[in-house]
Amino acid sequence: MYLSRVQLNVNLRETMKALASPSKFHGAVESSFPGVKKRRLWRLDTLSGQQYILILSEDIPDLNNFASQYGYVGNYETKDYLPLLDKIRLGDHWGFRLTANPTISKMCENSRGKVLAHITVEHQKSWLIERSDNNGFSVKEDSFAVVQSKWYQFYKRDFDKSTVVKLLSVTFEGMLTITDVDKFKETLCNGIGREKAYGMGLLTVVKRR
Numbered sequence: 001m002y003l004s005r006v007q008l009n010v011n012l013r014e015t016m017k018a019l020a021s022p023s024k025f026h027g028a029v030e031s032s033f034p035g036v037k038k039r040r041l042w043r044l045d046t047l048s049g050q051q052y053i054l055i056l057s058e059d060i061p062d063l064n065n066f067a068s069q070y071g072y073v074g075n076y077e078t079k080d081y082l083p084l085l086d087k088i089r090l091g092d093h094w095g096f097r098l099t100a101n102p103t104i105s106k107m108c109e110n111s112r113g114k115v116l117a118h119i120t121v122e123h124q125k126s127w128l129i130e131r132s133d134n135n136g137f138s139v140k141e142d143s144f145a146v147v148q149s150k151w152y153q154f155y156k157r158d159f160d161k162s163t164v165v166k167l168l169s170v171t172f173e174g175m176l177t178i179t180d181v182d183k184f185k186e187t188l189c190n191g192i193g194r195e196k197a198y199g200m201g202l203l204t205v206v207k208r209r
Helices: 013-020 022-030 064-070 121-135 181-190
Strands: 002-008 041-047 050-057 071-080 093-100 103-107 113-117 144-158 161-178 203-207
Touching: 002 064, 013 022, 013 064, 022 041, 022 050, 022 064, 022 144, 041 093, 064 071, 103 121, 121 144, 121 161, 121 181, 181 203
Parallel strands: none
Antiparallel strands: 002 050, 002 071, 041 050, 093 161, 093 203, 103 113, 144 161
């Protein structure tokens, strides 16, 4: 596994369009890899006032075109993710950041399921707590917070027609405890929740004393 980071130039017209319509970033990310298209995890991050995109992949990407289109020529880096995965130990505490799409499925009168976004912080945090055990970690309600919540509405092209996509992006930050090493490694590599094509689901961790 490899984790890549590209600094975005938010003054570029193409970048501004992509920040409002994540499907553009999705296409550009997939175009950075040769061969058959796969769904890679990615996420938008802000660090020291600068905006970046993180990309997790099984292969090393060619980010020259991506950086030229949305950022700065040559301003990107790719690191081997395995050294971090090898540090995962049962019972360890890690700082984490996750951008996800917390939702709930409800049955309608016509017996068809409808996916609704959790719009309150209370329900958003409960959504993550409920999923933590199956993903190899535990979090307490007072050990993490919702630091950002943002609605997206954009058009997605499906062959000869366009459909409207509306989704809620929620970013969590805090501390977690590893309860199952294998499950947690799988979560780091595969993400959590829905809408991964649009920058949701990537969980990253940092060791803190």
